[in-house]
Amino acid sequence: MVFSELFAPSRTIMTPGPVEVDPRVLRAMSTPILGQFDPAFTNIMNQVMEMLRQVFQTKNRWAFPIDGTSRSGNEAILCSIIEPGDRVFVPIYGRFGHLLVEICERYGAEVHSMECPWGEVFDPQMVIDEMNKVKPKIVAIVHGETSTGRMQPLKEIGKACREGDILLVVDAVASIGGVQIKTDEWYIDGMIGGTQKCLSVPSGMAPITYNERIENILSARKKVERGIATEEDLQFSRSRQAIASNYFDLSMLQDYWGPRRLNHHTEATSMIYALHEGLRLILAEGLEQRFERHKLHEKALIAGLEAMGLSLFGDPKHKLPCVTCVEIPKDVDGESVRNMLLEQFSIEIASSFGPLHGKIWRIGTMGYSCRKENILSVLGALEAVLIRHGVNVHRGAALQAALDVYNVERLADFSFKKLS
Template sequence: MVVFSELHTPLRTIMTPGPVEVDPRVLRAMSTPILGQFDPAFTTIMNEVMTMLRQVFQTKNTWAFPIDGTSRSGNEAILCSIIEPGDRVLVPIYGRFGHLLVEICERYGADVYSIECPWGDVFDPKVVIEEIEKVSPKIVAIVHGETSTGRLQPLEEIGRACRERDVLLVVDAVASIGGVEVKTDEWFIDGMIGGTQKCLSVPSGLAPITYNERIENILYARKKVERGIATEQDLNYKRSNHFIASNYFDLSMLQDYWGPRRLNHHTEATSMIYALHEGLRLVLLEGLEERFNRHQYHERALIAGIEAMGLKLFGDSSNKLPCVTCIEIPKGIDGESVRKMLLEAFSIEIASSFGPLHGKIWRIGTMGYSCRKENVLAVLGALEAVLIRHGVNVHRGDAIQASLDVYMSENQSLLKL
């Protein structure tokens, strides 16, 4: 019989676009004793999570709660609950996760239309609105912060156009929630999906969502269909235009679980709810505006160091995602070799990318608890050392000094961040 030892994981400085380092206060909260999911003490925690999520999502929606699963589960929960076979869905794609939205919509029978722009750019809202006019979709599904390219898509103009045309707008804000401004109500967003493992600095495993009464009305209409009768006919049943294919991701059932009825749906991931509760509490304690400013502050210090080193940033700078910085890999350099040496020699992790950008860029995340001065300085110093070892002619010593210039010249009250 093999005897396994207890876990001893290495200490890492995680500077990827997710997962990121978890705030130690969140880790402590996860060790809180387990409560039963219908214990009044636990349902009180659930209610507080909903209240805090509304504040972070900047919404007055009735419904704001987490889906038990990674961020993708939130996308699927909202989309599968509102898509009926044959529905037209428009997906503007400017990176990897737009393609994911297409796949989810197709799996639930949608008639998907997509438009694409080069990776590293975002859409002019007018282009999306023109496509809405052509397609007349029921739903527009779009990514807000695209981590594969480090870009941030402007949404307010698109949201207003969708509302004026009675089109539902569903937004993947997994990479942006808690790190940059996300105004659910002001931007006319009907359904929003967040993630825990990025700017909220909570472990991966929950997908906070919110949706408004326009989506809720669809849920009520579909809920009228009788289901769950195990007859021979049911076994051969092909879903009608009102049948929600997923049981686990059925928002109407989850409403009954998170709402005052407290009808059993699944066994809640208790420790993860503790983690989310603490993560949200810390976001609100810091203050949304202060938190967004912190992410931009450390982004400036990181960019100053990268450029002073002699490296080139990737993508359109006018629509950069503040918490993800993409760097072009110097010609002739094996990007994976650099990442490997960073991890092995310095215990620092940065990310590569996907699809057409694989092997062409590195991605450095400054998200949540990972977004700290010591982390920025550490990754700059380590990257310079590793690039020198790989024969890259960098400007030695300039990166750290340029980053320190930012930290020492800006408002002194920010230096503690």
């Protein structure tokens, strides 16, 4: 059997991940391979750590990627700090809260959870009140929930966790690099990001950061396992059970990413190149400017969808700026619409999960996919496909509404530049 040369069609990817990769990142991935302990490569690793600190908005010593998809970052932090019988509290407002529960249970935690309807988020005080009842060692929560397009406020929860000496671990896979999230200011002890969303890097790495509160647990666990723990160490860990995962053991990964450079695994060299370039581009754009760009294109998308006559799903006050959830019109086959968008226009949008499956579409505006031409393309194509499916849309209104947003923003930007 003869196999043909690899071919991947060109797509406009407007899902909540993966997203289109910046061409400059793709070029960086073709950089020649270096040995993982070559000084030239370890220098690149150090630069990645420093850029991650800036993107995470933290002064933490530790900020590095886990080789694996976003889920690997969640597992690495949680498995490294959970000891059998530890109480973990997980507020759930979408699919990925359930994932945190599963990971914690697999490592022997006693998990307590609370839920709110999909499409809503928690009043922070509700979480704090429940947390005070449960008295957990760890609170694990999602910041940007892509399954519902909502974003949970964290600042008050983080402050309460710190005051109660509770560790706060945050899944920021969908939000890092696209919306404001302040690791230190919000008292986040451990945070997980993803490359394939707002960072616009291929899937395959999970950038993480954690502070000395977590580092103390890692150090104490290692000493307890070796039988050399002091009384101070025993305040952080009393378990003699080794961390279940070798691959995700953060104490071992510290030795790999730190100055000792002890071999743990063979680093994914080309992915480090990709992450380096993706982070460099974010910092060159500027975090605040990048956040504003995501808000602008979200605004244009929403204006177009509503002008078309479609309804948005979920609590608008807590909408995740880089994911827009659209209610599927009555009697319309949502999958048929998605298939036609892909087949006829090479545009991909997403469906959803669980109770929202078949009820909403999710349109991602993340990273490099978050561009004016993409917004206009998806609006024009969606209108055409809905007409083909017999939906009575307001023809031509969507693109005009989006263009109005861009025109107003352009004029405002021009006026500001003239004044300054």
